Amino acid sequence: AALAVVSAQAKPLSQEDISVAEVLRDRALESSDAYSLVESLTVEVGPRRAGTEGDRRAVAWALQKMKTLGFDRVYTEQIDVKRWHRGHAHAEVVAPFPQPLVVSSLGYSVPTPEGGLTAEIVEFADVEALTKASAKKVKGKIVFINRRMERARTGEGYGPAVQGRSKGMRIAAEKGAVALLLRSVGTDSDRFAHTGMMSIEGVENPVPALALSAPDANLLEAMLKRGKPVEVKLDVDNELLADGPSFNVIGEITGREKPEEVMIIGAHLDSWDEGTGALDDGAGVAIVLETARLIAELPSRPRRTLRVVLFGAEEIGLVGAKQYVEAHRSELDNIIAVSESDFGAGKVWRFDTRLPENKFDIADQMMQLLAPLGIERGNNNSHGGPDGSVFVAQGVPAFGLYQDGTDYFDFHHTPNDTLDKVDPENLKQNVAAWVVMSFLVAEMEGDLGRVPTEH
């Protein structure tokens, strides 16, 4: 019994704090406010690609919402973003079987020449096969990368599949291709193309790059199997614009004892421009805002500052997070931990961390409150979310409340990312988990140390 007492006393989270967290958790399960927030963002703002009018409206929306939610301080920090205009993108097979194709320009795709371009397509199983191909095979052709993505609860099919999107245009252009057609990085079989970011830095002669919907990639595949050359016409009207401003939008609940120590919880405010960004990342925005609102309603502030950062320009290369870390480099040691919600609106099923080994007991204590939500303890490899990973790379500890992403990539970066895909009950469960984690980190005694930095 004496040993048990010692052991209980050694635990970093006090029973009182855990009791408060439990109350917060149960309030979260009763509240539909997170759903109202994502409804508001999708209805009143909708698409909000970084640097567009929609983005500006989203920033205004976030400031206005934060001001009503009980934050002590609400402000923006400007960032610089590469801007780009999406014009039309038409594609059609002209031979041997003329029919239209559904496509979407990848982010920053250059236009075709006025009047379009027509060329034969050449198929590659994946970006590795393209890399190995001779320039002779590719020159003057439209490269068609036809790699399928695997469905998984973890979304782990994304990493390998997204290589074609991020690197395909560069490699195709270097080998003299006239354009890239990419089977969408997605798990659905709906006639939506999945847009997304590609790397354009330093590409000397970029060529148009378009995602094909899965049924359209199937069509090209079936035509090619018939053995005759398949010719496709592309007509794309995009434009690279001058750099412009966007913003990280920030709300703080100021710590009562150690206001300079900060727990950052985040999501990204920007979205792609064809859907209304309900899953990516309206849900995340709603989850972290509602988490903060619940904590702000407590009779006293937590020990530390809880800072909600709605990152700008995540979709175009973690721009808001990178510029945030750059601007706040001298304060990084005071960021006690980071976590971002950016994987849709599925139920949280796993609790990952990135902590020094001697801090695992904190996570174990949190599990007391997370397990009843159907959450299991995961691994210590969390990257804290896409924007969070920029902090983790600097040694900031992270938490990861892993959502069920089984159908996330059915909708990701398509016009079909809309509010109806968000289950209000799942959102409550998310907030319940987030408020436990966020409150306990902001309130706990001691700190979480640093994690090894990545180079």
Place this chain on the structure above:
Amino acid sequence: AALAVVSAQAKPLSQEDISVAEVLRDRALESSDAYSLVESLTVEVGPRRAGTEGDRRAVAWALQKMKTLGFDRVYTEQIDVKRWHRGHAHAEVVAPFPQPLVVSSLGYSVPTPEGGLTAEIVEFADVEALTKASAKKVKGKIVFINRRMERARTGEGYGPAVQGRSKGMRIAAEKGAVALLLRSVGTDSDRFAHTGMMSIEGVENPVPALALSAPDANLLEAMLKRGKPVEVKLDVDNELLADGPSFNVIGEITGREKPEEVMIIGAHLDSWDEGTGALDDGAGVAIVLETARLIAELPSRPRRTLRVVLFGAEEIGLVGAKQYVEAHRSELDNIIAVSESDFGAGKVWRFDTRLPENKFDIADQMMQLLAPLGIERGNNNSHGGPDGSVFVAQGVPAFGLYQDGTDYFDFHHTPNDTLDKVDPENLKQNVAAWVVMSFLVAEMEGDLGRVPTEH
């Protein structure tokens, strides 16, 4: 025992015929040829709206396929169709929450004035509510009909929901509206608008008419709930063209004893123009062609002629069927029965008929072979399919192999009606049922009489 023998002899279908039908059924279950046909039609032709280039290619495709499938006679019969060019259709909310909407022109929608039109929307629960509304409420506005369709295996939600599409524009125009926006007649929540036919005959001042995807109808609904006027801009560029030709494509297996008596099995060859028409009605085309091929491979022809009619221009008002019946009015008495497959590619689960009461025993005998396919006996109210109904109205008996349509209206008339929605195994089961029904009607002694005509 004597009674049993008499009873057996009184049955209209002989045991030998039933045995042959059973062999055909089991061959159908082994063959993937129907899937190959719908694959070929969607890959090599794709969209084939009546009167377009795609329609012409579909007619050539059908003739060429029929010539390889063992028909005794293959021919076309010309029909006249109203032609129409689908241009772009853009819609966006301009106030209070600017964002784009996903829409599709309904068939024969007129364009907007050059540069588009902008007006406030006025919402109606359904076409009945619009009918009752004062012209004052509607004049100068964009009518928004916001009726949801119910999901059902039978598809019975379609009839009531489609009223808004068929009549909405006419009523809106008569009351002085400047356009119609219709919540899509569909059961999905994907960001696809469902196009389709509307009645334009005799509308003096037609206005642009567009379907909204379900998520976009939700958006308008949510904006209107906020109480401020919602203004929408439409920019539509369609064109009514001169009438032109299309074709019914017909293949016959000539009867060995009564070639002048004909069982018609059909599907429609045309499709809407945004998908590849895999479910509507590529699957039906494949099912009836494969049914005929299996029967053509028997060592002898059935007693009667089996005529496969691939109707043209079904989508724009059963045009091919109506002109067929008009052109063949004097031969209608020789059409012993009709049946059409036009409800996608789900499993057949119910066997309906439209027979004189004294012919029910034929259907009962067919059930011996259909029941093992998971098919139950339905009612005697079959209309023989959309095109089939034109024959039934003239007294021709009909059979209806009712498919499971639970998800049919998720895809119907959208870009998402593509090959991947067709389950090859379900198609085999369909052909198995069709070949039983088709062979036994073509082969049986006696006839099916006439059914009461409709007026």
